Amino acid sequence: MRHVDDPSTVVMILESSPNNLDLRQGTDAQSERVGGLIFDALVKKDEHYELQPWLAASWDQPDALTWVFHLRDGVRFHDGRPLEAPDVAYTIESLIDGSLVTAKSGSFATVDRAEAKDRLTVVVHMRRPDAGLLFNVSDGLFGVVPRGSGRDLGLRPIGSGPFKFVSAVQDKEVILERNQHYWSISPEVPADARRIERVRFEVVPDAITSALELKKGSADLASNVVTLDMVHTLESAANLQVESGVGSPVVYVTFNVTDPLLKDKRVRQAVACAIDRQAIVDAIWRGQARLADTLLPTGHWAAASDAELEQYPNDVGRAQRLLDEAGFPVGKGGVRLRLTLKTSTDETTRLMAAVLQQQLRAAGIRLEIRSAEFGTFYADVTKGAFQIYALRWIGSNEDPDIFRYAYGSGSFPPKGGNRGRYSNPNVDALLADAAGSTDRTVRKADYVEVQKILSEELPGIPLWYPNNEVIHTRRVQGVVARGAGSFDFLRDAWVVR
Known part of the structure; x- marks a missing residue:
């Protein structure tokens, strides 16, 4: 439940716990969606699935076996450490050097090595050409971790994303709070509103229970959780809104x-x-x-x-x-x-x-x-x-x-x-x-x-x-459903005072 004295907290329903919030290891939808709020990728997909700059302000390919990424300056991890080229190189290396057992290592099998050329330049050397590399370092699939992070990072993840990890209880909840020092500025919110400061992801495996929690207002948001029959019923509830759009999953x-x-x-x-x-x-x-x-x-x-x-x-x-x-x-x-x-x-x-x-x-x-x-x-x-x-x-x-x-x-x-x-x-x-x-x-x-x-x-x-269906209480506004069903909208959405 949300604390009554904490109106800037929202409760969002998940149908299952994330398997691993470290994006190097989590391959299930919950891990990629919640982990995508904690970590930043090098590039970000737009609504047409084309790749745009993110942590990497730009990149180039001097030849078919070399990718050079130029990082943004001034990005920091949640613990205050600067995010720099050695962190990016370490993240990629950890996916190919056998230190992690992860399905994502296959996506980097064409990578020979990654090196930090200077503080903000990462060079990725390929075993063979691979045009898919850029997608594999995009949001939801990839998140830069601090250099030296071990295989247990998913228990207390430290990223550079718009939300910071607070706590998690398996099969119960995950709690995140806003990263007040995030490098990418969100649009202004209306005068009578406030930013979402904290999100409690509540694990509710049963769709009927999820629908009841939304109707009661004890939960604020659910993305693609309840059946379409229930969405249809909930649309008529006075305190709820449904955002629907074409989905890519x-x-x-x-x-x-x-x-x-x-x-x-x-x-x-x-x-x-x-x-x-x-x-x-x-x-x-x-x-x-x-x-x-x-x-x-x-x-x-x-x-x-x-x-x-x-x-x-x-x-x-x-x-x-x-x-x-x-x-x-x-x-x-x-x-x-x-x-x-x-x-x-x-x-x-x-x-x-x-x-x-x-x-x-x-x-x-x-x-x-x-x-x-x-x-x-x-x-x-x-x-x-x-x-x-x-x-x-x-x-x-x-x-x-x-x-x-x-x-x-x-x-x-x-x-x-x-x-x-x-x-x-x-x-x-x-x-x-x-x-x-x-x-x-x-x-x-x-x-x-x-x-x-x-x-x-x-x-x-x-x-x-x-279709992508996000149900939310009317106290939460600015919700824009994303094609892939990501939880990105939490960054820019707001709570009506």
């Missing part, structure tokens, strides 16, 4: 392609044909989502067009024919095969899983659902202990390097997010060629070819892009 399912039942692509294609995605969007998302054919957001420069990709409109007959061809004839009770889908306990995901179970039954696929709290679910997914799982890519799918991270042969956990263990030498070669080119036309052609292969082999199914 993509909901997807991944297949374990090493599983005996799923190694044949025809089985994976049959699952895709058995799913009626539009029916799920209409029923669960109330139309507040757009169908996806690729992991990249709509309008992205590297996205393939629908016409270039294999399509799987809902077609139970086609699903049954594919299963026949793959050697799964109709058995007792009309069952052809049994599969298990793992999900988190997130309410919308569980609703989606229940509908998928019904839809797949028509094609003779019996789908068992196993839901677990996020930490357990995520551990299983990383270990490869699943047949199918459902999740969403947030932020990382705004760059085409997502295809290397999600489907490259070098990205099996813990070195990346290829949890289904998909491997294709053609995909690897195309990704290497794209990363090695500075010509966007060449890169786009390579990435389109990758998307064509993935749409045919189907190691995973992109499902839809949900």
Whole structure:
């Protein structure tokens, strides 16, 4: 609860605890969103997913294997230490020298070394050209840590971002307070308002409880937490407002392609044909989502067009024919095969899983659902202990390097997010060629070819892009929903006096 005598504190609901607030290690959405307030990146994505200066005031590439970053002067960490080139170099080195076991090390596998040339100049030397480096040092994915920070930094993180870490209790709360000495000035607030000075992120795994807390006013904010049905209901509450916008995160399912039942692509294609995605969007998302054919957001420069990709409109007959061809004839009770889908306990995901179970039954696929709290679910997914799982890519799918991270042969956990263990030498070669080119036309052609292969082999199914929905009490204003669903709006929002 918010203290009555502290009106400049806001309470924001999270559906689960961040796994690790050190952005070098945290890869789940909560870690990247809360960690993104504590740490600063070298560059920042704008609303078109183009990269703009941030801690790095500018950068240049004297040759294909060298990046030079020129840092802003006067930036300080929360403990007062100046943020300088040795800190940036140390942060990058710690991701590649084996001192951290992190999925993010795969994103820096092309880096040979990083060095501080002088107080404000960082030189990154590459093993091979990689145009994706810039995205991998952007907000939400990367945060500069003080030199010498160990693997336990996530317990008491020290960054240079707009908010400072105060405390955290697992499965209960995270408390941040405003960094009064932040280098980037926020716009002025209205005369009858005050800045948000403190944020208490309250962990509420249950969507109904979250909705009740918002309605009562014991919580002020929730971003993409409650179901669309509940958003619709809460819109009519006198004390609440809803900000809605097009979102970039993509909901997807991944297949374990090493599983005996799923190694044949025809089985994976049959699952895709058995799913009626539009029916799920209409029923669960109330139309507040757009169908996806690729992991990249709509309008992205590297996205393939629908016409270039294999399509799987809902077609139970086609699903049954594919299963026949793959050697799964109709058995007792009309069952052809049994599969298990793992999900988190997130309410919308569980609703989606229940509908998928019904839809797949028509094609003779019996789908068992196993839901677990996020930490357990995520551990299983990383270990490869699943047949199918459902999740969403947030932020990382705004760059085409997502295809290397999600489907490259070098990205099996813990070195990346290829949890289904998909491997294709053609995909690897195309990704290497794209990363090695500075010509966007060449890169786009390579990435389109990758998307064509993935749409045919189907190691995973992109499902839809949900709209970005932020619910807030009317005492909190200046809330602007961001495409990636980040919590950046907390920096500039205000509390009405």
